[in-house]
Amino acid sequence: MKNIAIIMGGYSSEIEISLKSGAVAYQNINRNKYNPFRVHILKNKWVVLDENDKEYPINKHDFSTEILGKKITFDCVFNAIHGHPGENGKILAYFELLGVKHTSAPSYQMALTFNKRDTLSIVKAYGIKTATSVYLDKGDAIDIDQIIKKVGLPCFIKPNNAGSSFGISKVYKKDQIMKALEKAFTEDTEILIESFLDGTEVSIGVIEYNNEIKVLPMTEIVSENDFFDYEAKYEGKSQEITPARISKTQEKNATLITKKVYKILKMKGFSRSEFIFIGDEPYFIEMNTVPGLAPGSILPQQVAKAGISLEDLFGNAIESGLK
Numbered sequence: 001m002k003n004i005a006i007i008m009g010g011y012s013s014e015i016e017i018s019l020k021s022g023a024v025a026y027q028n029i030n031r032n033k034y035n036p037f038r039v040h041i042l043k044n045k046w047v048v049l050d051e052n053d054k055e056y057p058i059n060k061h062d063f064s065t066e067i068l069g070k071k072i073t074f075d076c077v078f079n080a081i082h083g084h085p086g087e088n089g090k091i092l093a094y095f096e097l098l099g100v101k102h103t104s105a106p107s108y109q110m111a112l113t114f115n116k117r118d119t120l121s122i123v124k125a126y127g128i129k130t131a132t133s134v135y136l137d138k139g140d141a142i143d144i145d146q147i148i149k150k151v152g153l154p155c156f157i158k159p160n161n162a163g164s165s166f167g168i169s170k171v172y173k174k175d176q177i178m179k180a181l182e183k184a185f186t187e188d189t190e191i192l193i194e195s196f197l198d199g200t201e202v203s204i205g206v207i208e209y210n211n212e213i214k215v216l217p218m219t220e221i222v223s224e225n226d227f228f229d230y231e232a233k234y235e236g237k238s239q240e241i242t243p244a245r246i247s248k249t250q251e252k253n254a255t256l257i258t259k260k261v262y263k264i265l266k267m268k269g270f271s272r273s274e275f276i277f278i279g280d281e282p283y284f285i286e287m288n289t290v291p292g293l294a295p296g297s298i299l300p301q302q303v304a305k306a307g308i309s310l311e312d313l314f315g316n317a318i319e320s321g322l323k
Contacts, residue, residue, distance in 0.1 A: 002075040004029060004318060005039045005048075005063070007091070012083030013166045013187070015042075021293035022080040024300070028310040029078075034318060037065075037074070041081060041091065048072075063100055076321045077102040078314065079269075079290060087290040088114040088161065103321040105268040105289060113265055113287050116160050116192050120284075126264050128257060129283045131194040131276075135160070136181070138189040144177050151195040157181060159188035170196070197276040197283055202244045204258045205272045205291065205302040207313070208320055213262055215255045216302035220244035242301050246277065254282045261287065269317055272299055 006029075008022025009015055022038060029036040038049045039058065046058035048065045056065045064073045077095055079102055085091040089110030095102050104110055113119050120130050132151050136142065147155075157180040159167040167187035169180035184191045201223075205216035222239040246254070258273055261284060272291040275282040291299040293310075303313050 001033070001035045002318070002322070003072060004034045004036045004076050004078055005074040006036055006078045006080055007039045007041050007086060008080045009040045009042045010081040010083050010086055011041075011043050014082035017292055017294070018080055018082045018086070018290075021082065021290075021297070024293045024295065024310065025078055025080050025314055029314050029318070030311050033315065036078075037072070039077075041085070063095070063098055074100060076100075076318050078318060078321075079104045080293065082290050082292070087288075101321050103269050103317040105266065109266050109268070110289055113267070113271075113289050114161055115190075116158070116286050117190070119265065119287060123261055123264060123284055126260070128261060128264075129278075129281055131156075131197050131283060131285070133195070134193040136191040136193065138185055142178075142181065144174060147177065147193055148174060151193055154196045156192075156194045156196060157184050158192050158194070159184045160190035160192050161188045197278060197285075199277045199279075199283075200244070200246060200250075201274065201276050202246065202254065202282070203240075203272055203274050203298050204254060205270070205299045206258055206262045206267070207270050207303075207316075208268060209308070209313075209316055211320075213259055214306070215258050216299070217242055217305040218244040218246065218251065218254060219298050219302060220246065240298060240301065242298075242305050247280070249280045250277055250282070253280055257282050257284070269320065270299060 006022050006025045008018045010018050026036050026038050040047050047055040049055055056067050058065050064071055077100055079086050089107035092102055092104055092110055093107035096107055117135050124130055134147050134150050154170055154172045157169050157171055167184045169183055171177055171180045201221040203219045203221055207214050220241040224238060261273060270291055271287055271289050273287045274285040293300060
C-alpha cells in the first residue's frame with residue numbers, strides 16, 4: 001500500500017483555504033489503495049497528524065516521520081497548498097531534489113505560472129489574447145497619468161504573486177489608484193495593473209485524466225460584488241453557473257485556447273484558468289495550479305458535472321504523480 005502525504009497549510013494568506021482543500025483530499029482518497037497522511041506545512045512546524053490530531057514532526061532531511069517507533073516515508077506527495085510554498089513551486093523543488101514524487105507540475109512550471117506577469121508574457125508570444133497591462137515593482141516611480149493612458153479606467157490593480165483575490169482592487173477614478181497600489185503592495189513587491197475587460201467571465205478546469213488532457217465543463221462567474229473577489233469566491237457572494245451559459249462557438253474557442261495554454265505552460269495535474277469573453281474570443285486572465293478542492297469550490301463542481309468522482313480524481317492524480 002502506497003503512503004501518500006497530503007500537504008496543506010502553507011505560509012501565505014491562503015492557509016485556511018488550503019487546510020479545507022487538504023481535508024477534502026484526505027476524506028476522498030481510496031483507503032483500499034492508498035494510506036493517506038495529513039501533513040501540515042506551516043512556518044513554525046512541519047508535522048504529520050494522526051487520527052486523533054496528535055502531531056509527529058517531519059524530518060526535513062528526507063521528508064520522513066516516525067510514528068510509534070516506526071519510520072514512515074512517502075511514495076507520493078499530494079499538493080494541496082495554495083500560494084507559498086506549494087503553488088509557487090518552492091516546496092516541489094525540495095521534493096524533486098529528494099526524489100519524492102508529487103501530483104503537481106514540475107517546480108519551474110509552478111513558479112512560472114504563479115507569477116502572473118511572466119505567464120502573460122509567455123502566452124502572449126503564442127498569440128493568446130490578454131488584457132492590456134502595466135507592471136510596477138516596489139520603489140518604482142509611479143506616473144498615474146501614464147498608467148491611465150495605457151490601461152484606461154476602470155482598471156484592476158493586483159499583486160503579481162498572490163492567490164484567492166487577496167490584495168486586488170477595481171479602480172474607477174484616478175484618485176483611487178494610490179490607495180489600491182498600497183493595498184496590493186501589502187501582498188507582494190510586484191504589481192500588475194490591467195485594463196478592465198467587459199464580458200462574460202468563465203473559469204475552466206483542466207485535468208490530466210487517464211493520460212489525456214481533459215477540459216472540464218466551464219463555469220460562468222456572476223459576482224454580486226464588483227468583481228470576483230474573496231467574498232465572491234468564498235463567502236457566497238457570487239453565482240457560479242456550471243455549465244456556463246455561452247454559445248457553442250464560444251465554448252469551442254475556449255476549449256481550444258485552454259488546452260493550448262495548458263500545453264504552452266507545460267502543465268501537469270490540475271489547473272483552472274480564468275478567461276473573459278469579448279464577443280466570441282476568450283481573453284486569458286490567469287491560471288491557478290492548485291485550485292480549491294473544498295465542496296463549494298469551482299473545480300469540484302466541474303468534476304462532478306463531468307461525471308468524475310473525487311475518489312477517481314484524486315486516485316488519478318496520485319497515479320500520474322507516481323509515474
